Amino acid sequence: MMTAQAQRVIRASDIASLAGVSPAAVANWRDRHKDTFPTPTGGTTARPLYDYDEVVRWLRDNGKRVREVTSSDLLWSAMDSLRGVLEPESFGRFVLTLLVIRKLSFSNSTVQSLWGKARSGASSPRAAHLLDQLLHGARSAAPEASELLEGEWPRDELHGGHIRQLIDTVDSMAENDLPDAASAVLVRVTRSQARRGGESGAVGSATAQVLASLATRTNLVGAKSHAGLHSAMPEVLALLEPVSELTSVYDPACGISEALLTVHQAHPNAQLIGRERVRSVLTIAQQRAYLADIDADLAQANTFETDPWPAGRADAIVAEPPFGMRLTEKLADWDKRWQFGTPNGGASDFAWLQDAIAHLKQEGRAYVLQAGGPLFRGAHAGSIRRGLVSAGCVESVIALPSNLLTYTSVPLFVWVLRVPRTTAEAVKFIDASLEKDEIRAVDVSIADLLNEGANLTPRRWLADVALEDVDVAAEARRAEGALNRALDAAATRNGGTLPPIDFDGTRVLSLSDLLKFGSVCELRRGSVVPGEKGDTPTGVIRPSHLREGLPEHRPAPGIADPAKLTQPGDVLVTTRHSVQAAVDTVGGYAVSNQVWILAVNTNVLLPAYLAVALTGTWNNKFQVGTAIKHVNLKDLEIPVPSLEEQEQIVRAIAGAEMARRTALQVADAAVNFTEGLLNAVRYGADLTTG
Secondary structure, eight states: SSSSSSOOOOHHHHHHHHHOOHHHHHHHHHHHHTSSSSSEEEESSSSSEEHHHHHHHHHHHOOOOOOOOOOHHHHHHHHTTTTTBBBBBHHHHHHHHHHHHHHHHHOOOOHHHHHHHHTTTTTTHHHHHHHHHHHHHHHHHHHGGGGOOOOOOOGGGOOOHHHHHHHHHHTTGGHHHHHHHHHHHHHHHHTTGGGTTTTTOOOOOHHHHHHHHHTTOOOOTTTOHHHHHHHHHHHHHHHSSSOOOOOEEEEETTOOOOOHHHHHHHOSSSSSEEESSOOOHHHHHHHHHHTTTTTEEEEEEEETTTTTTTTEEEEEEEEEOOOOOOSSOOOOOTTTTTTOOOOOOOTTTTHHHHOOOOTEEEEEEEEHHHHHHHHHHHHHHHHHHHHHHTTOOEEEEOOOSSSSSOOOOEEEEEEEEEOOTTOOOOOOOOOESSSSOOOOOEEEEHHHHHTTTTTHHHHHHHHOOOOOHHHHHHHHHHHHHHHHHHHHHHHHHHTSSSSOOOOOOOOEEEEEHHHHHEEEEEEEOOBOOTTTSSSOOTTBBBHHHHOOOOOOSSOTTSSOGGGOOOOOOOOEEESSSSOOOESSSSOOBBBBBEEEEEEOOTTTTOHHHHHHOOOOOOOOGOOOOOSSSSSOGGGGGGEEEHHHHHHHHHHHHHHHHHHHHHHHHHHHHHHHHHHHHHEEEEEEEEOOOO
């Protein structure tokens, strides 16, 4: 039982959940019982917050049912108390780390003592200091869990009341409640991020459940996640070829490991291997596995820079990689994974497919979720796809219902892959995209597929399967809706149009000139020398970070001379293969000696502008070398417009990049709309609106 309980606050939607009614019913109570209904204690007019205890008392006094309070409810209450104090993502990382320390305290006496001190002093002026002691002390007392405790507390934003409520809430939980509490936090964080949420996976994700169902050949799709797929999945599984016993599962883009953890539900003894590019996302995956007592091999890696599991082979591979990803640096032709063609340029999606095949056991299967583009695109992508089909690597393509993901409405498909098989004769197309639990399937010979450019779009081959008119019409309407949603999303993300650009020419200077005139104050190499295998300590900026984003955490003390760490606004540049640049907005990083650091005079140049200008295509003329191209950094030419014009250019380029990503989603939706409409015309479907 908690003592000295801090005030807990909840929203109207939480009141509805507590009472088992709709939000509309809660609004009705507020209107009908204005004199007695609890008065808001905070929040805004549109999103008021209520004292939890007052709400429960009012519900019971008025004969309303109150369900049992869970640890999730308590954490959500704490999150509401921090609304506007911490960003949801920061809060999520903070609480997950707190849950890990709480679990450590059950088995480690030193951590238990530190936890007790932090709790007893949670309301004191020293609360933030005690939290620091708790974090750093837990790292020292449990070095085996140090990877789970990276980062710092957001101490400057928190005061005693916030800390007290959080500590009390977590302290009240039993050890076996901690995994569900972590899931509750992630659900709330993903929901608060709207369309941005879920790109690294989401708790209860229907797509993760589909992939796990295919890998385990067990229906793991929850009825609440998607009722139609829940009903249809047994038939989908029955259509696939039998597989061998599942002993290992690999996810090369594991995100928060939702698919792997879902696999564990059905096969708790299977070995789980996951790789994730973003350190902060990987930490969440590791924390979830630790809290649930699941032994998983989870590590940070860029799947395409080098093979992160070169000797590994798995019975099943599940992957939900980013859609529309375009690699900015060419992949190595000598990489053994690219046996059907190096997936550069518009063929980037095929990197995931070939990587999956390369890590399969002889009788294994890979299940890769992708948008529709790779199924039909031509040029180099088409050449790789024909190679996969010809070699018998594609067992099946499964069309899924639209709107399975919160952050995109494009149609989704699962590629079912195997190692090359000379005896393969056909590819099975399965349509599980209908709203009803109706499944359509057809086998198409490899010869017929190759005669049609290896087009693997399920609708192309299922068109001749008998359909009711209403089904064709419904598919056309769904495709139309998906395209309209994609167009709306594109307009929303990009504000409709690019920001205005207004300038009429400028002078051009070399970086050498900019150094001479003081526009760039300093040019120096990073100071950290990579190890024999090219590795660098965690938190050190290396060339790949300039493409993928800077590390989440700073390096450990002693990695580099403090005087050689970056400063806020420094521009980081690498010139190997191609010029890549990024701005360090926070400073304090150690940097590999493969990266240059530019200190900028912000009275003349905006760091963000300099970073994009350095990558201009006109600088390609300075490239030298054969095997590894590079440039002399001081030769690069930089146009120098006014600061106001630089701001315009930076905003316009950011808008263009957002447009490029959303355009890929719109293009896929447009292709499906065209096919759906033509099918409706071909089969005489009724598309009247009456």
